[in-house]
Amino acid sequence: MDEVDARVVAAGVRRPAQTKATQDSAELWCAPGHGTQLVRDLASAGERPIVIRVIPGTPAATAVEAAGGRVIQSVPAAYVPSAHPAVQAWAEQHLAPSRTEGVHIDTGDRYSLDDLLDMWMTPYLRMHEDWAPTGDVEATRQAFARRFAQDLDVRRTTVAVIGGQPVAAVFTVGPFDGTLMPVLIQIDDRHPGRKRAATAAVATMLIRATPIPVEFDGHADEPVYMNILHRIPERSSGNRTPMNLTEVS
Numbered sequence: 001m002d003e004v005d006a007r008v009v010a011a012g013v014r015r016p017a018q019t020k021a022t023q024d025s026a027e028l029w030c031a032p033g034h035g036t037q038l039v040r041d042l043a044s045a046g047e048r049p050i051v052i053r054v055i056p057g058t059p060a061a062t063a064v065e066a067a068g069g070r071v072i073q074s075v076p077a078a079y080v081p082s083a084h085p086a087v088q089a090w091a092e093q094h095l096a097p098s099r100t101e102g103v104h105i106d107t108g109d110r111y112s113l114d115d116l117l118d119m120w121m122t123p124y125l126r127m128h129e130d131w132a133p134t135g136d137v138e139a140t141r142q143a144f145a146r147r148f149a150q151d152l153d154v155r156r157t158t159v160a161v162i163g164g165q166p167v168a169a170v171f172t173v174g175p176f177d178g179t180l181m182p183v184l185i186q187i188d189d190r191h192p193g194r195k196r197a198a199t200a201a202v203a204t205m206l207i208r209a210t211p212i213p214v215e216f217d218g219h220a221d222e223p224v225y226m227n228i229l230h231r232i233p234e235r236s237s238g239n240r241t242p243m244n245l246t247e248v249s
Helices: 036-043 059-066 085-099 113-128 137-151 194-209 223-229
Strands: 002-004 007-015 024-030 050-054 070-075 103-107 158-162 165-176 179-186 243-248
Touching: 007 036, 024 036, 024 059, 036 050, 036 059, 036 243, 050 059, 059 243, 085 103, 085 194, 103 194, 113 137, 113 165, 113 179, 137 165, 158 194, 165 194, 179 194, 179 223, 194 223
Parallel strands: 024 050
Antiparallel strands: 002 007, 007 024, 050 243, 070 243, 103 158, 158 165, 165 179
């Protein structure tokens, strides 16, 4: 924590990874013009680099950049008012064809926690291997088991099934501060029906989320997710997006 004239101008915390990850996570708050030295101190407090989530244009983003931060992943603006008529119309429009194209939608409560973790882990590892590789797969699985047991909304988690096999899913956690956080995953990223399965899963989730707004957590380098996100009406910035994951060594 940094103070100027008995006023706190920056505060941060470093959280050592519990899963043999290659980075530690950190959080930062700072007033304009402050925080850079605190970021350097957080980065030098351990051997691994730190990753800080920052909203572009904020004092924290400026401080992290000045400390030598490097953007390793971006999360685009993804707040969607699920109850808006245009959003519901879009969801119904894109769900209807799937019913005649062999896509079946299950809710998460039809599966055990272990089943859901089986669906989650391989896509999660694949989605992070280039910028935040996992060092201990079993420890990571157990960490998600605890998180899902506490925060996963299984009734609003949707699984798109083709030919009896799960192809895509939206894992929905929250709500946090009145907003649900869905994450789209491609369980089978080589399936020829992966795009229509993913679209159906997202559309179903938006219908079931009503009236709670959602803010997707998805990466800019995921082409299927980005294609769907760009077509959802009424999408805008929210409290958590757009956001950059920035690494400081």
